[in-house]
Amino acid sequence: MRPSSDLSGLGFVKNGIVETIVSTYDEERSPNAAPMGVYTEDMRNIVLKPFKTTQTYENLLKLRSGVANITSDPTLFHRTVFKDANPEGRVPGEWFTHAETVDAPRLMNADACIEFRVISVEDSEEKARLLCRVEKILMIYKPTLRVYSRAVSAVIESLIHATRIEAFLASGEAKKAKDLIGLVKHYHRIVEKVAPNSKYSEIMSDIKRRIDGWRRG
Ligand SMILES: Cc1cc2nc3c(=O)[nH]c(=O)nc-3n(C[C@H](O)[C@H](O)[C@H](O)COP(=O)(O)O)c2cc1C
Incomplete structure (x- = not known):
């Protein structure tokens, strides 16, 4: 495995x-998935910054293993950010299979998967910084030719x-919420249109x- 060239290739x-x-995986070994931003400082490890209120953070602290699934499908983002958008109120179990090198599920529909192990955790008040070692990158080769639609980026x-x-409205940060609501309307x-x-x-x-609904409280 050459994470460096593979990460840049992705x-x-x-x-x-x-x-x-x-x-x-959660405590009961049910698979969970959630959109998360990821970056690399050295092209070998990746860094995640989950809010400490997320299930993902809790699961990563316990099993220290996860998979960063690569996709640009807005439906996958939608159904993993809002679990109640799924028919059974959770991401369907049949979307997952087991990762190859770490104790975590991976999404079968992803274009590529980065299997990782958490090697250090730094906590701040709201968020944690998890440094993760890339164990394996799985490229799932599919036809990649797709038209560019502005709708894809707009939805994500x-x-x-x-x-x-949701968080700003819950914490009474009305101005920040209003600004973002304006962007979503845009x-x-x-x-x-498109x-x-x-x-x-x-x-x-x-x-x-x-x-x-969140505005009504
Ligand atoms: C594209 C995208 C990126 C996100 N990035 C992060 C992130 O880096 N950290 C975080 O805590 N939440 C992030 N979120 C929000 C979480 O995905 C959201 O809170 C989710 O419901 C958490 O699910 P969980 O509790 O199952 O972990 C992001 C959401 C989207 C749509």
Whole structure:
């Protein structure tokens, strides 16, 4: 394995954050997955910064193993950030298989998987910084030719903002929430323009419904 060339081959640049979906096992060994930003400082290890309130953080502390799944599919981001968007209220078990080198599940539908072990944990008040050693990179070769749709990035940006909007509204940080809600509205308009009546516009409507609900309290 050559993590260095493989990480750059996946599009990593030093200290640049990329968005992945991190899968882990919980205490009952049920698979969990959640979108998480990841970066590398040395092209050999990766760093995660989960909020300490997340299940992902709890699972990584216990088993010290995880997989950063690489995808640009907005549906995978949507269904792993909001578990209740799934029919059974959790990410379907059949989406996962076991990783090869670490005690963690991986997403079968990902384009590539980075299997990692947590080697150090630094805590701050809200977030932790987890330094993780890359154990294996699994490339799942699929046809990669895809048209570029602005809707894909707009939906993923909106999902990132949505999780922060929920937190800001809950903590009374109204100005920060309002600014992000403005951005989500902007992305919603883009999606309605470039992909009306699509799976992307459905996700945007779901995000809007959630924001309206959080605002009502
Ligand atoms: C693209 C994207 C990136 C995210 N990055 C992070 C992150 O780096 N750290 C974090 O704590 N939450 C991040 N989130 C929010 C978590 O995915 C969200 O809180 C999730 O519900 C946590 O799930 P869990 O409790 O199962 O771990 C991100 C969300 C999205 C959509």
